[in-house]
Structure formats: structure tokens, C-alpha cells
Amino acid sequence: MDAWLPLAALMTKLPAALDAQLRRDAGISHFEYFVLAMLSEAAEHTHRMSALAERTSSSLSRLSHVVKRLEQRGWVRRAPCPADGRYTNAILTDAGWEKVVATAPGHVDIVRRLVIDALTEEQIGQLRDIGRSIVDRVTPALTAMAASTGQVIDSESEPDPVL
Amino acid sequence: MDAWLPLAALMTKLPAALDAQLRRDAGISHFEYFVLAMLSEAAEHTHRMSALAERTSSSLSRLSHVVKRLEQRGWVRRAPCPADGRYTNAILTDAGWEKVVATAPGHVDIVRRLVIDALTEEQIGQLRDIGRSIVDRVTPALTAMAASTGQVIDSESEPDPVL
DNA sequence: AGCCAAGACTTGAAGCTTCAAGTCATTGAA
DNA sequence: TTCAATGACTTGAAGCTTCAAGTCTTGGCT
Known part of the structure; x- marks a missing residue:
């Protein structure tokens, strides 16, 4: 209990704080930011949806909905994998890259501080x-x-x- | 990064695991369980809504919606505070107490194991x-x-x- | 060749959370 | 006394996540 209660509090409050900062300063959720950040680190700024779901610890369904929204905002586009049509690639656009570059410092800063x-x-x-x-x-x-x-x-x- | 990435993974996966166990074995979310558990520890099995929101690290709005659902399931009831009509008390019912007693062992067990x-x-x-x-x-x-x-x-x- | 099973998403609906207003009781000032 | 102002919720709508199906592609079996 001694260790569990602080951990439980941490798990509810820290995500809330990160979400609040990003929503306020960049207009996106922490999960949306995380998806963009993972794509920005990938080779060619590209990831298969399933690999991206793995990296972001999310379900494919959740990722699919989020990528659709990011696509509508112009930060990501999707294309079937040329090699194997069963896979779908999510690709960071130039605008998406700029969004990450603009957003990262504030996010890194709050993680460091908190x-x-x-x-x-x-x-x-x-x-x-x-x-x-x-x-x-x-x-x-x-x-x-x-x-x-x-x-x-x-x-x-x-x-x-x-x- | 070395320490942050594991913490970030922890914050997404541990809550998901706790939620999955409670949903599967007891049909309630982790947050619903937590609300019932806090009430079960309170004097008279009663808490003001605002105090309960504080203890569960949630917004009053979220708590209000959840308590409404718990009320509909018969585990909690609400009554205005006799001393000051601005406050609302949330009160654990007998059925709610039994739900906590039945659910706690499985939850404690998974926290211990994980x-x-x-x-x-x-x-x-x-x-x-x-x-x-x-x-x-x-x-x-x-x-x-x-x-x-x-x-x-x-x-x-x-x-x-x-x- | 033709079919079927498996895998990789996508989608629509239902449930939960957040957000912005709205309601109601009490306190304090004019 | 009257009437804002404050504080404590409550509520409805919008947004996000989950769940259960549905679609589409490929590999293997016959």
C-alpha cells in the first residue's frame, strides 16, 4: 500500500498533466503527439500501422481512428504497402514533421520539470x-x-x- | 530517455491491465472500483462528492457521471448533506459494500503480481x-x-x- | 485454377470523459 | 432585506476509446 498508492496517483495525474500541456500549447492530445513523434523517428517517416500500434502500446482500432483524424488535419497520410497489399503504411507529411518540431520542446520541457x-x-x-x-x-x-x-x-x- | 520511456510504457500498460482484469472478473472499470473502494473506507461509507473527487484524482464532472451509473446499478446512493445543502453526499449501499468485498481480492492479487x-x-x-x-x-x-x-x-x- | 483460412486493417455503434453551461444553496455586502 | 457572488455540483453535447463486425489481401491446400 505504501508504494502502491503513490504509483496509482502517479498513473492518473501524470498523464493528465502531459495531456493538458499539449492540448493547451499545441492543440493535440498526448497520444496524438506520441504517434507523430514515433513516425518522426522512423526511417522514411513511415511505419506500418501494426508496427506503430505496437510502438504506441495501442490497439489497432484506436490507432486507425487517430490516424484518420491526423490525416484529416494534414499531418499524416496513408498508403498501402507496395510490397504487400495487406499492410498499410502511415507516413508523416512535411506539415506533420513541422508540427512535431514545433511541439517537441514544450513537451520535453514539461517531462523534464515534472x-x-x-x-x-x-x-x-x-x-x-x-x-x-x-x-x-x-x-x-x-x-x-x-x-x-x-x-x-x-x-x-x-x-x-x-x- | 533511459528512464522516461519505461515510465511512459508503464503509464499506458499498467492501467490497461488493471482495467482488463476488473472488467473481466467483476464487470466494472478500474475507476468505478476505485470509487467504491474509497467509499468503503470512509466513515459511515459516506463522502462528499468534492472530497471523493479529490481522493480519486478526478474532475467533479467525471465523478458525477460515474456515480450516476453506480447509483443506477444500486451500489451507491446520493443525498444532500443535512448540514449544508450545497454539498452532496455519496453513500455506499449494502449491495455496494458486498460488491467491493467480492471484488477486492482479485484486484489486490493482480496488483501484487504485476x-x-x-x-x-x-x-x-x-x-x-x-x-x-x-x-x-x-x-x-x-x-x-x-x-x-x-x-x-x-x-x-x-x-x-x-x- | 479455385477456395479457404489467416492476418491487417477499417468502420459504426456504444460507452466513457471532457468541456461548457446551467442549477441551486449559502454567504456577504449594500 | 435584497441581491450579487461564490461554491458545489449536474447536465448535454462533442470527442475519444473500445468492442464487435465487416472488408480486403495473401498464402497454402486441393
């Missing part, structure tokens, strides 16, 4: 390790739960550490 | 301190941003550490 500056050098290292450990547990659990909708966890007979 | 068991004793202590430090920074920043909608952060002329 997270990095709140901690000592030592704590930053601890946070990295703790974050990785938890994410490594959560990721397979999330996959397992998506696969077993409607079932109840049986912690007695199921020694699998995943859940 | 968070606590992923860490050493030492890391749990570190996480508590890190979480508190960040939340202490984020909370006033969030308040400040709510108050200054539409304005741009000026990091040069504004030495205030809040943002």
Missing part, C-alpha cells in the same frame, strides 16, 4: 529499472488477458507467473 | 519515494494548468518550479 527534476541521479536509475521490471510483467499479462476474455483467474491451480 | 512481486524489497521503498516526489510536482502543476488554459508556458521568464 519527472526528471523531481529526482536525484540515483533515483532516475532506480526508476528505469523499476519501470522495466513492471512493464516486463505487465506486457505478457495484458496479452494473456486479451486472449481469455470472460474467464476468471484461478490463482490456485495456475502457477504461471504471468498473471 | 507490481509488488516484480520488485525487490529495496525497490518497493525506492518506488514509494520516487512516486511521492513526482506526484508532489505534478499535483500543483495540474492545478496551475487548469487555471491558465490557453496560455503558453514561458520557461525563460517564469522561474516558478511548479511547471
Whole structure:
């Protein structure tokens, strides 16, 4: 409880703060920014939708809706993958690149102020390790739960550490 | 970046995992559970709406909508505060109490498995301190941003550490 | 060749959150 | 006393996410 309550508070408040800054200063949500940022780092400013969903930890459905909105705003365009027509590529436009360049400094600044500056050098290292450990547990659990909708966890007979 | 990326991943995936477990096993969202849990810990199983919003880190509007749904499901009821008619009390019903009692073990179990068991004793202590430090920074920043909608952060002329 | 199964999205509807107004009770000033 | 002003919600609409189907392409089987 001692450690869980602060973490629970963190998980609700920090995303809210990041969202508020981006919405106020750039008119986009944190998730929209994150999608643009991931595309800006990709080779050719291009990503398959499924790979982008993976990188942004989102469902394909959510990503599809968001990319449609970003497309309407002129920051992204979509094209079927020339090599394999089953895939769709999301491509950052020039306007999209400029949006990222204009928006990134303010975002980086608030992350630094709210997270990095709140901690000592030592704590930053601890946070990295703790974050990785938890994410490594959560990721397979999330996959397992998506696969077993409607079932109840049986912690007695199921020694699998995943859940 | 080293520490930020794991934290960003944590903030999207851990809430998703908790939500999935509660939705699957109890048919409620994590936020709905949290509201019921806070009420179950309160004296008389009662809280003013504004105090409950504070404790759950949510807006009054969001809480109002959620409590309405919980009321429709019979787990909560609302009554104006006898002492001061401006306030509204949210009160956990007997059925609501039973819902919490039935739901808590599964939720506690998954938090333990995903968070606590992923860490050493030492890391749990570190996480508590890190979480508190960040939340202490984020909370006033969030308040400040709510108050200054539409304005741009000026990091040069504004030495205030809040943002 | 023809078909079917699998994978990769896309879409429409339903549910939840946010935003902007609106309502109601109480306090304080004229 | 009367009447803003404040504070505490509540509500309806708009926007975003999730869920369940539906579409389209490719690879493999016959």
C-alpha cells in the first residue's frame, strides 16, 4: 500500500498533466503527439500501422481512428504497402514533421520539470529499472488477458507467473 | 530517455491491465472500483462528492457521471448533506459494500503480481519515494494548468518550479 | 485454377470523459 | 432585506476509446 498508492496517483495525474500541456500549447492530445513523434523517428517517416500500434502500446482500432483524424488535419497520410497489399503504411507529411518540431520542446520541457527534476541521479536509475521490471510483467499479462476474455483467474491451480 | 520511456510504457500498460482484469472478473472499470473502494473506507461509507473527487484524482464532472451509473446499478446512493445543502453526499449501499468485498481480492492479487512481486524489497521503498516526489510536482502543476488554459508556458521568464 | 483460412486493417455503434453551461444553496455586502 | 457572488455540483453535447463486425489481401491446400 505504501508504494502502491503513490504509483496509482502517479498513473492518473501524470498523464493528465502531459495531456493538458499539449492540448493547451499545441492543440493535440498526448497520444496524438506520441504517434507523430514515433513516425518522426522512423526511417522514411513511415511505419506500418501494426508496427506503430505496437510502438504506441495501442490497439489497432484506436490507432486507425487517430490516424484518420491526423490525416484529416494534414499531418499524416496513408498508403498501402507496395510490397504487400495487406499492410498499410502511415507516413508523416512535411506539415506533420513541422508540427512535431514545433511541439517537441514544450513537451520535453514539461517531462523534464515534472519527472526528471523531481529526482536525484540515483533515483532516475532506480526508476528505469523499476519501470522495466513492471512493464516486463505487465506486457505478457495484458496479452494473456486479451486472449481469455470472460474467464476468471484461478490463482490456485495456475502457477504461471504471468498473471 | 533511459528512464522516461519505461515510465511512459508503464503509464499506458499498467492501467490497461488493471482495467482488463476488473472488467473481466467483476464487470466494472478500474475507476468505478476505485470509487467504491474509497467509499468503503470512509466513515459511515459516506463522502462528499468534492472530497471523493479529490481522493480519486478526478474532475467533479467525471465523478458525477460515474456515480450516476453506480447509483443506477444500486451500489451507491446520493443525498444532500443535512448540514449544508450545497454539498452532496455519496453513500455506499449494502449491495455496494458486498460488491467491493467480492471484488477486492482479485484486484489486490493482480496488483501484487504485476507490481509488488516484480520488485525487490529495496525497490518497493525506492518506488514509494520516487512516486511521492513526482506526484508532489505534478499535483500543483495540474492545478496551475487548469487555471491558465490557453496560455503558453514561458520557461525563460517564469522561474516558478511548479511547471 | 479455385477456395479457404489467416492476418491487417477499417468502420459504426456504444460507452466513457471532457468541456461548457446551467442549477441551486449559502454567504456577504449594500 | 435584497441581491450579487461564490461554491458545489449536474447536465448535454462533442470527442475519444473500445468492442464487435465487416472488408480486403495473401498464402497454402486441393
